[in-house]
Amino acid sequence: MRNPRSSSVAFRTAIYLAGIAVSVLLIAIFLSLLLSSRPALVANGFRFLTGADWDPVTNTFHSLAFVVGTLLTSLIALVIATVLALALAVLMGEYFKTGVFASVMRTAVELLAGIPSIVYGFIGLFFLVPVVREVQIILGVPPFGVGILTSAILLAFMVLPYSASIGREMVSLVPMDLKEAALSLGATPSETIWRVTLPYARSGILGGVFLSLGRALGETMAVTMVIGNSNSLTLNLLAPGNTMASLIANEFSEATGTVYLASLIEIALLLFVISTVINILGKLVINRMVEAV
C-alpha cells in the first residue's frame, strides 16, 4: 500500500507550488515587460513621463497625453458608476430586498458584467455617440460625438456591475439594530439610509470603487471605438483623446522600428505599474477604514 505520508507530502507540495506559481507568473510578466521595453527606456529617458508628444516620424515617444486620458476617463466613469451603484445598492438593500422586481434588477446588473467589450463599443458607437453629438450641437461646440466624456460614460456602465454588487453586499451588512434605532427615533427611511446606513458602509463602498477603477484603467476595445483616438494632450472632456490601453491596441501590430515597439511596451509597463499601485492603495484604504470601524 502506498505510504499515505508521502502522497500527502507530494500533494501538499503541489498546492504550495500552485500558490507560488501565481506570484512567479506576476513577476515574470513584469520582467518581460521591463526587458522588452529596454530600448525605449534608454531612448526616451525621463521625458517619457513628462512630455506630451507621441510622434513616430521623429521617434519621439512621451506618455503624458495618454496617462491624462486614462485617468480622466476612469475617474469620471468612476463617479458616474458610484452614483448609480449606490442607487442600486440602496434599492436592493433597503427598498426591494425580495420579490420579483428585486431579482430581475439583480440579474440585469449581473448580466451587464458578462457583455463583451466590443458589444459595448458598438452600442456606444450607435447610441451614445449620436446623443452626445446632439448635445454638442446644442452647446455650440464641435460635434465630434466621440471623445473623453463619451468613453467615460460607456466605461461607467461597464464598471457598474462590480461596484454595484459590492455596494449591495456592504449595505446589507449594516446591522439591523442600527437602522431600527434611527427609525424609532423618528428618522424617515431616506434619512436613515443617508445618515446611518451609507456612512457605515463607507469603507466597503470605497473598496468597490477602487476595484472598479482597476477594471476601468485597462478597458480597451469599447474605449478605442468611442474615444476619438487623438494623441494630443487635452483636458477638454468634449474633445477626442486617447488612453494608454487604446493606444496600444491601435498601434501595436503596426509598430515598425525597435524604439517604437519598445515604447508601446513601455506604455504597457506604465499601465501595469499604475493599476498595481491603485490596487494596493485601494487595499490599504479599505484596511485602514475597516480597522477604524
Add this chain to the structure above:
Amino acid sequence: MGDTIVRLPGDDTPATPGVLVSKTRTVDAELRARLRGDTAFRTGVLVLSLAATVPLILILVFIVVRGASSINWQFLTELPKPIGETGGGISNAIVGTILLIIVASVVSIPLGIFAGVFLSESAKTGLGRVTRLSVETLMGIPSIVIGIVAYVWVVRPLGHFSALSGGVALAMIMLPVITLSTEETLLMIPLSLREAALALGVSYPRTVLKVILPAGLSGIITGTLLAVARAAGETAPLLFTSFGSPYMEMNILKPMASLPQTIFYYATSPYPEWQSLAWGASFVLLVLVLALNLVTKLVTSRWKTQF
C-alpha cells in the same frame, strides 16, 4: 397630535405645545416636508437604478433585432465568403472560440483551483498574503498587456501566430478569477468538516479532493463559468496572438478565428454582407455569455451545500 410634542433631530426650540417651530412651518408641516423628501429620495433611487439598466436593454434589443435575422443553419455551419458572394457564416469563429477556451481552461482550471486551495489554507501567513496580492494584481492587469506578454512568450519564439498563444493569454485572464472564487468558496466551508475527515484518518490529499472540493463544488463551478464567460468575450489579447483566420482550423499551433475578433474585423468593414456576419456573431457570443451566466445561477441555487 393635540398636545403631543414632537422633537425633530437637531431641534432645540423650547418644548412648548402648538408653537411654531420655525417662521413658516409648524411641526406638522415640517414632518410633511421631510416625508416629501423621503418620497423624492426613493423616486430618485428608483430612477437612477432603472437608468443603470438602460444599456442592457438597449444592447439586448439591438443585438437581437440586428443579429437574430442573420442566424440560420448556414450561418452557423459555413465559413466566411469573400466580398461579392452571398451566404457565408461564422462556423470557424464558433469552433475557434471553443478551442481557445479549452486550451485556456486546461491550463488555468487545475492551477487556479489548487492555488485557491492554497490561499484558503494559508490566508494568514506571509506567503499567503503575498500570493493573495499577486492574484489580485494579476486580475487587475489590462487584457491588452496580457496579450503583449503572450506575444513575447509564445508568438515570437514559435515564429508564427497560434491558437496556443491565444489560449495562454486567456488562461492568464481566467486564472485569478478561478483562484479567488475557489478561495472564497472554500473559506465558507466550516473547519469542522475538514477536521472531522482528518480525525477519521483520511489523508490530506483525499480530504481536499474528496471532501472539501466537492463541498464547495457549486462555488467553484460558478467561478469557472464566470471566468470562461469573461475570456470568451475578450478581443484585445487575441489581436496579436491567435490572429484570426478565414478558415476552419483545429490545429492549435495555427492561427485561429474567434467570435470577438471576427465581430471586430467584420463590423468595421464597409460591406453590408460582412457587417451582418458581425451582428449575427455578436448575437451568438451574447447568447453564449448570457447562457453561461444564467447556468451559473442555476448551479448556485441547485447545488449549493447548506451548512
Add this chain to the structure above:
Amino acid sequence: MRFHRVLATAVMVSALAGAAFAQSFEFTGAGATFPAPLYTKLFDQYSKEFGTKVNYQAIGSGGGQSQLKNRTVDFGATDVIMTEKDLAGAPAAIVHVPMVAGAVVLTSNLPGNPELKFTGDVVADIFLGKIKKWSDPRITGANPGVKLPDMNITVVHRSDGSGTTGVFSDYLSKVSDEWKEKVGSGTSLQWPAGVGAKGNPGVAGLVKQLPGSLGYVELIYALQNNMPYAQVKNRSGNWIKATLASTSAAANVPVPEDVTKMSLTDSSVADAYSIATFTWIILYKDQSYENHKDKAKAEALLKMLWWMTHDGQKYAEPLSYATLPANVVSKAESILKSVTFDGKPLLKEGGM
C-alpha cells in the same frame, strides 16, 4: 500522469488532423487594408483553382512590415515602401513586388453630399488645422455653385499605422512645405488636428456618421459606402476625379531601375489623379530562414504571386483597382525571379 498523456495525445491529434486536411499549402499574410478586398477575392479564387490556402489579416501596412520582420508571417502587404532604416533593421533582405494600383480619395459628409473640388495646398492646410470652416473662402472659391455651410471641419485620420496614411502624407509633403516640415510623411503621424479611426473602414464609417467631417480613404471604401469624394487639382492644373483611368494614368510613367523608387503621388501626367499608389507584397529575398525551411512551400508562394500579377489582374478592375501597366508587370517578373532559396533562384528561367 494520465492527465499529461491525454493532453499530449490531444495536441498531437489536433496537429495531425490539421496536417491531414492540408494536402495543399497554407500561407499566413498580414498588412494593408487598402488592397484587402481584392486580396480576399484573389486568395479565394486561387484556392479554388490551385488548392493553396491563404490566411490574410488586414492589420495595416505597418503591421505587415513588422510581422514580416518578426518572421511571424510568410509575406506582408504594404502600400508604402519600407524605409531604409526599417530595411536595415530587418534580419535579411526584403523585396517589394507591385500588385495593383489604387487611389486615395477625400470623402466628406455635408448636407446634400455635394462633389467638392480641392487644391493640394487647401487639403494640407485643412489637415494642418489652419482652415477650420467649410465656409472658408479658399474652399468656396474653388467650389462655385456649391452651398457650403458655416460648419466646422472635423478632420478624420487613421489611428493605426497605415500605408494609406503614408501615401496621403507623401502627397501632402509634396504640395505643402509646411506639412513636410511640421508633420512629414510616414505610416504613423502626429496629426495636428482631428479624430482617428481604425482602418480604412473605420475612417469611412466615422465620416459617414460625423456631419461636417473630411477624411481620406481608399477609393473602394468610398464607393462601397456610397460616399461622395472630391476632385483634386493635379500638377498639370486639371481637376481630376479618381477613376480607374486616372489611376492608371498616374501609374503609366517610365519605370526606374529600382521600381521601389517610383512614387505616383502628385503626378505631372495630364490626366493623372494626384493621390495614387502601387500596393506591394513584401517577402524575404531568400526564402530559407529560421522556422521557414520548406522549399516547395516557398516555390508555391512565388507561383501564387506570379499568378496575382498576371492572371489575377482581371479581378482588379471590377473591384475598382487599377491593373499594373505592362512595364511594371515585367519589373514584377524580374523581382520574383530574383527570389532565392539558399542562394538558388526558385523560379525557372522564363517564369511559368
